[in-house]
Amino acid sequence: MSVQATISTNVADALKTKAETPRKKKRVFLAAPRGFCAGVDRAIQIVEKSIETYGAPVYVRHEIVHNRHVVSRLADLGAIFVESLDDCPDDRPVVFSAHGVPKSVPQAAKAREMNFLDATCPLVSKVHIEAERHAKEGRHILLIGHEGHPEVIGTMGQLPKGKMTLIETADDAREFEPNDASNLALVTQTTLSVDDTAELIAILQSRFPMIALPYKEDICYATTNRQLAVKAIAERCDLLMVIGSVTSSNSKRLVEVGAKAGSNKSMLISSAESIDWALIDEAETLGLSAGASAPEYLTDGVLAALKSRYDIKIEEVEVTKEKVVFRLPRQLLNK
Incomplete structure (x- = not known):
């Protein structure tokens, strides 16, 4: 048999062996609710609608939400992200991020007669x-x-x-x-x-027994719901993954909540590209959630990556349904 024929036979045998090797089974608990909340969705819409209404570029003071995938997509559409109002020209719209700004910022914008839109979460x-x-x-x-x-x-x-x-x-x-x-x-x-x-x-x-408390809980409904959903799955997970940015407070809190609620290991990932496959390989049961500023397509990407390597069974664990919607600023309505 020739060398070429021998190599071809060996490759064929290796592919056959790989095809016949059963894939590892993984059970995935998918937390719900997860991902975008109403405040994040509104903030992103404000930037998108501003670009549509006024044309590019539209300036955004600070990242509109803490997620690089969202920020990169909006930058491609024509958003320019800056850290100070001083970096914005007077003649272009500026959007304030979902996190809110000191009162001095809109006051300065008014003094410069700027067209500004406030995307602060209600x-x-x-x-x-x-x-x-x-x-x-x-x-x-x-x-x-x-x-x-x-x-x-x-x-x-x-x-x-x-x-x-x-x-x-x-x-x-x-x-x-x-x-x-x-x-x-x-x-x-x-x-x-x-x-x-x-x-x-x-x-x-x-x-301080006389301290005045909030009339209603200040921690937002979305933060609370996502933490409840993580608690509902954490104890059953060898590994809990939370999709979100290292700059996202609510995402980092989900990792901490998962660890305290009983997950053997709890970690933050930015997307499928940052998965530690060695850890996945060791785990039999996985948990998956996403912070309030992480788009759902990142969750889809992680699930697709898991399906490409393993035989996975997905079980969504939903603790509540969210129906909250926030209106856009008046200057963008009916545009």
Whole structure:
């Protein structure tokens, strides 16, 4: 037999063996709800509609939402992302991100007679309104949140410096000393861990029984629902994957919630391209969720990648249905 014939035979045998080798079985628990929330969907629509209405380019102050796939797609459509209003020309529209901005930003835009559109999530705006109401009533405000996050910067920027104190940790809650313990109010970042926030609130309430709490929960419905869905599957997972950006607070909280709820391993991935296949290979049961700023096509991509390598059985675990929709700004309606 010739060398070429021998090689051809060996290749054929290898392909036959590969075809006959049974693929590993994997069970995938798919958390629901997952992915885009109403606030994120509205913010993206505002950028898209602004480009459609006013033409490109449209400037966006900060990433509209914390997901590079979303930002890249909008940039391809004609959005230019900047970190400061100083980077925007006077004669082009500018959109403020879903996380909210300090009050000084729209004031500066008005002073320059700019056409600006506010994509702040209405649930973040609710927190801003609460903080202003408490301040008018003479209360000092405690904000539970993460220092440096755009939402926290925006919320603290609603009031003059010194009117609000950031509480990040249990130690912060225990060590804070107010001028008047009977005249305090509490607000929170909308994308926090529900359980961790409850712990901080309990500490503050035990120290300051008269502290004014939010009329309704500040942590948004979408954050709460996604965390409940992860809790519903975590204990059954050898590996829980959450699709989202490393800059996304709500996505990182889902990873933490999954770990605390019993998943053997819990990790953040940006897309199918960042899957650690060695970890997947070792796991029999997988969990999959996505942060509120992660588009559903990323979930589809992860499932397709899994199907290409394994014999997978998908079970969607839905804890609730979401029907919330937020209206677009008035200047984009009927355009």
